[in-house]
Amino acid sequence: MTTKLFGEPVRRREDARLITGRGRYLDDIGAGALAAAFVRSPHAHARITDVDVEGALDVEGLVAIYTYEDLTGPMAEPLPVLIPHPQLHAPRTGHPLADGVVNHVGEPVVMVVATDRYVAEDAAERIVVSYEELPVVVGIDTARAAESCVHPDVPDNVAARHHQETGDVEPALAASPHTLTFTQTIERSACTPLEGKGVHARWDPDDGSLRVYSSTQASTSVRAAIAAKLELSLDRVEVIAPDVGGGFGVKIVHPWPEELLVPMAAMRLGREVKWAEDRREHFVSSAHERGQRQQVTVGFDDDGRLTALDVHVWHDNGAYTPYGIIVPIITATQLVGPYVIPVYRVVVESLYTNTVIVTPYRGAGRPQGCFAMERTMDRIADSLGLDRAEVRRRNLITPDQFPYDHHLTFQDGRPVVYDSGDYPGLLEKLTALVGWESVEERRAEATGRGKLLGAGMALYVEGTGPGPYEGGHVQVLGSGKVLVSTGLTSQGQGHETVFAQIVASELGVPMEDVEVHTGDTRRFGYAVGTFASRAAVMSGNAVALAARGVREKALRIAAEVLEADPSDLEIDEGLVQVKGTPGASIPLRTVAVLSNPLRYAFDEAAKQATQFATHDDTKPPVAPGDAPGLEHRDYYSPLRSTFASGAHAAVVEIDPQTWEIDVVQYAVVHDCGNVVNPMIVEGQVHGGVAQGVGGALYERMAYDADGQLQNASFMDFLVPYASEVPDVVIDHQQTPSPLNPLGIKGAGEAGVIPGSAALASAIEDAVGRRVAAMPISPSELYDLVRDDTAERTAASARRTGATA
Amino acid sequence: MKPPPFRYADPDSVDEALDVLAAEGDGAKVLAGGQSLLPLLAMRLAAPATLVDVNRVPGLDRVEASAGGVRVGALVRHAGLLRDAGAAGVQPLLARATANVAHPAIRNRGTTVGSIAHADPSGELTAVLALTGGSVTVARPSGRAEVGWQDLFVGPLETSLSGPAVVVDAFFPALPERSGTAFAEIARRKGDYAVCGAAVVVTLDEDRRVAGVRASYLSVGLVPEVHDLTEAVAGKPVDSADWAAAGALARTLVDPDTDLHATADYRRLLVGVLTERTLAEAAAEAAGRTAA
DSSP: OOOTTTTSOOOTTTTTHTTTTTOGGGGSTTSSSSSEEEOSSSSSSSSEEEEEGGGGTTTTTEEEOGGGOOOOOOSSSOOOOOSOTTTTOOOOOOOOSSOOOOTTTTOOOEEEEESSSHHHHHHTTTTTEEEEEOOOOOOOHHHTTTSSSSSSSTTTTTEEEEEEEEHHHHHHHTOOOOEEEEEEEEBOOOOHHHHHHOEEEEETTTTTTEEEEEOOSOOOHHHHEEEEEETTTTTEEEEOOOOOOOOTTTTSOOOOOOHHHHHHHHHTTSSOEEEEOOOHHHHSSOBBBEEEEEEEEEETTTTTEEEEEEEEEEEESSSSSSSTTHHHHHHHHHTTTBOSSSEEEEEEEEESSSOOBBBOOOOTHHHHHHHHHHHHHHHHHHHHTTHHHHHHHHHHHOGGOOEEEEEEEOSSSEEEOOOOHHHHHHHHHHHHHHHHGHHHHHHHHHHHHOEEEEEEEEEEEEEOOSSSHHHHHHHHOSSEEEEEEEEOOOSOHHHHHHHHHEEEEEETTOOOOEEEEESSSTTTTOOOOOOOOOIIEEEEEEEEHHHHHHHHHHHHHHHHHSSSSSGGEEEEEEEETTTTOOOEEEHHHHHHHHOOOSSSSHHHHTTTGGGGOOOOTTOOOOOOOOOOOEEEEEEESSSSSSEEEEEEEEEEEOOOOTTOOEEEEEEEEOBSSSOHHHHHHHHHHHHHHHHHIIIIIOOOOOTTTTTOOOOOOTTSSOOOOOOOOOEEEEEEOOOOOOOTTOBBOOSSSSGGGTHHHHHHHHHHHHBBBBBEESSHHHHHHHHHOTTSSSSSSSHHHHHHHOOO | OOOOOOEEEESSSHHHHHHHHHGGGGGGEEEEOOHHHHHHTEEEEEEEOOOOOOOOOTTTTTTEEETEEEEEETTBBHHHHOOOOOHHHOHHHHHHHTTTTHHHHHHOOOBBHHHHHHOOOTHHHHHHHHHTEEEEEETTTTTTEEEEEHHHHETTTEEEEOOOEEEEEEEEOOOOEEEEEEEEEEEESSSOOOEEEEEEEEEEOSSSSSEEEEEEEEESSOOOOOOEHHHHTOOOOOTTOHHHHHHHHHHHHHHHHOOSSHHHHHHHHHHHHHHHHHHHHHHHHHHHOOOO
């Protein structure tokens, strides 16, 4: 019986450690380290006229104060534009510490280092920074009006104008039997991982080396950034992501100012320095996402089939563009979803505002794109009096159309070519799962209970697993332990489990023998990072390839010992054996010992492998082209992204007295190709739905006109509790990817993408008023339903007519 | 989010606490459950020179229910009051309101009296103290005195107490005969501060006609208010009283504010709806407690 764990709902092996407090998070490291705290700008836009540190100097325990004046060399230069793009014509980034001007509340101005965080905050409080306030740009309208500008040399506040088109949209619209034009908005939210960012640095002056722990999604890139900015040779810097309490995108941005400043301070002071971000800092100095206004013009025929789509998006990118225009590009290219769109044009204007930067948050522009496309489908259905599921079905790409080329260019610079999928299959499973056909019956039943019931759905396609590469290293030790390493990081997804499942399955060893390490540059130096639903696709395939390399070598060595042909051998439960010949076997751990003809017999196992054990003295102990040890390193680099897909449906009940919105049913059909571990995929879906519900019904960044964030705490920024997240029913569909050896697609972000679209549709269906702005609270819904000018849906008019 | 330095005193009697408070002046603050005070310290929104931790003072952790009402000691946790059957028997609103206070972890630590002394107009028990016509016992160096709820609440997070003072207990009068109560609130998320909440009491006469209707609201005014809604339904038989009319009256009496989570209009809507719903529930209880 061959060990086969791939595809099994194996329990997460990291959970016992993480949920019993035995995790090692950033703030668990360096108990005796000096602590950093930051003086951050209280103004959204201001010129710094003076920094007076005098009052802080007599605080007992103060160790150092740094301002921009103390930065030298590359540290004094602007932070990198990490992902430049030709259409990002006016990229701007801040400095590690503000250089004369601040562009959002929360921007770091002064770093204080002290014996502990309490003292550091005491000293920070006594530093007086004088400002001359400048005009503030907050919100898309203000940015577009451009009466003031964020950056003096970008007078129109436009950082980028991203533009793609697949044909001549205007004549196609003109020739369309029907057209609709509408505008809608989606507000800002944020990743808000339970653990904020954090950095710990230790400089070894004798060794001239730096070890940095960072709560990051990209340790290898943080390492490269630190080496560049602090002018160190790469081999003198190691960066480790310890246990990380959630990322959701915000920790892929790098280098954060603190990731450079903390190591700088550690080097200058010759002491360990640590900074652990607090929640208030996280709200005003990390990253947000989602804020967009969208203007959609769609052409369609009498059957509801799209003829042309023209979309103009205004995207609020905050004060700086360190992460380029990844979010605008993803909105632009993923908006098209599972549909055939004969002619498509999209323009995304990315606008500067005096607010926290906008960088990818789980979904990364897709929830907005999905909102645009799916609400378009709802409007077409409404205008033609067709069922919303039927309009979608008529526009779906069919299974015989793969690979399907949208003639767009994706965020990785590669074409948007869908590799595989079965979208009609998704829709069919979804309508069955949610009971779409019985919605009218349920509506009537709810009406009898005094509730307004509505249903909505949304479909999406998600490009996952972009390159350029990830690597894997697999090594079998003489003890039988199998070490697996990959460079990308973990933030709680279950990588220790799934990578172990993959390696155990590929190699034929018990999963208990496999130990997985991630995000540690000491173990694996080449990696890209954990984002874009890429870990399973990229590192999953890389560790599979590495395991296959180990297997091949193991069979070759074992074949010599067993005097058999390698093709006649198999590995099962850690034993290499001749197929069909019981007893003709050798443990894999012994093969590992034999693979290393070392000189010293320090134990019985090693004795078998010393150079003097070699019987064939015509060959060197290590053959040309071979290497000691039973290990293999390999890389997976895909041609392009693989496209996962899914469909969500929500049923809401609304109390027409209080306008409270209760999500009574939430159904998900999910296709991420071959599934490594269905339990983990379902967990990802659950978490994604929770964040989707948050974005649709609870979360917003409430900036006032002065650029002050009014709800920078978990008391007022409403992340849904377990009590607000609906039960989720899930059905799987598996359409393998032809692009990678394991046939898998990413699953990390999917659950969040259709939340706002599906819930807006359901609420609109329940109340009969057009819902064009998300999120929506009961208070806002009350305003909508009593606004006589609010657009009523044709469906509600038809229902009223039918019941009159 | 670390507090600035402060001195810490842990007296083991009220008198000793008062001595420390007197010696420290306005810079001293009493610490009980800490559920409001400690976040204020961490965010440096409050910077008392001295915290006077009364958690080791004996005798303050008792709930005393008598025919006249329920006296709740300063160290009684929300969770303790919630499960006190004697208190619920005398004044059912206590448990009904306390069940809506935040989440179990906060209820296990936070104190009922601390919440009242914090004078948050979103607090459940401030509204109940007002509705029931309750009072607090304030210990001062000069002695102890009862302070009625109307004299206690001055503004949001502000009481009339000044100088060295410790609120040692709160007294909630018993539910009058032929009366019923109800409590309801609507929050954005379960356990959050209410967007709007209502505590009501309905009293019937011996003929089961409505004799008195009073309501108090959460998150609606700057301080807890009690509104008499009797006129909307006075003299009506309990089974046919128009509670919606009382709700409509309530809407005209309140003056809520707009904040991040709800407009004033929406709060006013909820005042009407919650009033109607809770009165119907309270009336049913009152009817059950009134001989036919």
